[in-house]
Amino acid sequence: DAGVIQSPRHEVTEMGQEVTLRCKPISGHDYLFWYRQTMMRGLELLIYFNNNVPIDDSGMPEDRFSAKMPNASFSTLKIQPSEPRDSAVYFCASRTQGLGETQYFGPGTRLLVL
Amino acid sequence: QKEVEQDPGPLSVPEGAIVSLNCTYSNSAFQYFMWYRQYSRKGPELLMYTYSSGNKEDGRFTAQVDKSSKYISLFIRDSQPSDSATYLCAMSTTDSWGKLQFGAGTQVVVTP
Numbered sequence: 001d002a003g004v005i006q007s008p009r010h011e012v013t014e015m016g017q018e019v020t021l022r023c024k025p026i027s028g029h030d031y032l033f034w035y036r037q038t039m040m041r042g043l044e045l046l047i048y049f050n051n052n053v054p055i056d057d058s059g060m061p062e063d064r065f066s067a068k069m070p071n072a073s074f075s076t077l078k079i080q081p082s083e084p085r086d087s088a089v090y091f092c093a094s095r096t097q098g099l100g101e102t103q104y105f106g107p108g109t110r111l112l113v114l
Numbered sequence: 115q116k117e118v119e120q121d122p123g124p125l126s127v128p129e130g131a132i133v134s135l136n137c138t139y140s141n142s143a144f145q146y147f148m149w150y151r152q153y154s155r156k157g158p159e160l161l162m163y164t165y166s167s168g169n170k171e172d173g174r175f176t177a178q179v180d181k182s183s184k185y186i187s188l189f190i191r192d193s194q195p196s197d198s199a200t201y202l203c204a205m206s207t208t209d210s211w212g213k214l215q216f217g218a219g220t221q222v223v224v225t226p
Contacts, residue, residue, distance in 0.1 A: 004157075031212050033212070042202075042216060042217070042218045042219060043158070043202065043216040043219070045213060045214065048212065048213065056213060091157055091158075093157075095212055102148075102160050102163060103160070103212065103214065104159075104160070105150075105157030105158045105159065106157050107156060107157050108155075108156075108157050110155075
């Protein structure tokens with residue numbers, strides 16, 4: 001199994017630009033999570049989906065952030081417009097209900113907003 | 115106050131020593147307890163998973179949960195330089211459907 005796939009792995013953009021992060025969960029997993037990791041705040045859950053439906057988006061910091069999951073094998077996290085404080089590593093994780101609370105993380109996207 | 119507290123370290127130990135890591139938490143509803151290992155510039159990977167109280171052992175790793183004290187621990191025996199990483203505790207309730215609360219992570223450095 002290829003594991004959780006994220007793209008791009010690195011993104012450098014200028015303030016005000018739109019940023020789209022992509023995630024392909026492990027095949028057969030019905031939960032998908034988006035996290036953000038910074039030195040100051042650690043690992044924070046932004047939003048998660050179950051069977052492609054957003055369940056809890058209370059961690060999404062602002063309206064500038066949006067996430068979609070059009071099908072079981074693809075999800076996007078969009079930031080528009082981006083700001084320097086959005087610079088962080090963004091992780092996608094997936095799990096299936098039959099494996100307890102085990103979440104499998106992708107390699108992350110390292111975002112730098114100048 | 116955060117729901118999950120974890121000392122960020124760094125914790126430096128010589129090769130072969132026992133590494134002791136811990137987290138405290140405030141939410142008595144937490145039932146699932148996990149330890150993740152994160153190497154530099156990588157995603158976290160699940161190391162140990164425990165439901166409710168008790169101990170669990172897997173090779174050189176032992177996880178302990180003391181719900182009465184709201185305290186969990188991870189021990190690494192015979193530590194190796196390859197154990198150098200950040201270790202994050204995580205926990206969730208039975209009705210959170212996978213919504214994990216993570217600790218800040220403890221950086222561990224095992225020196226040869």
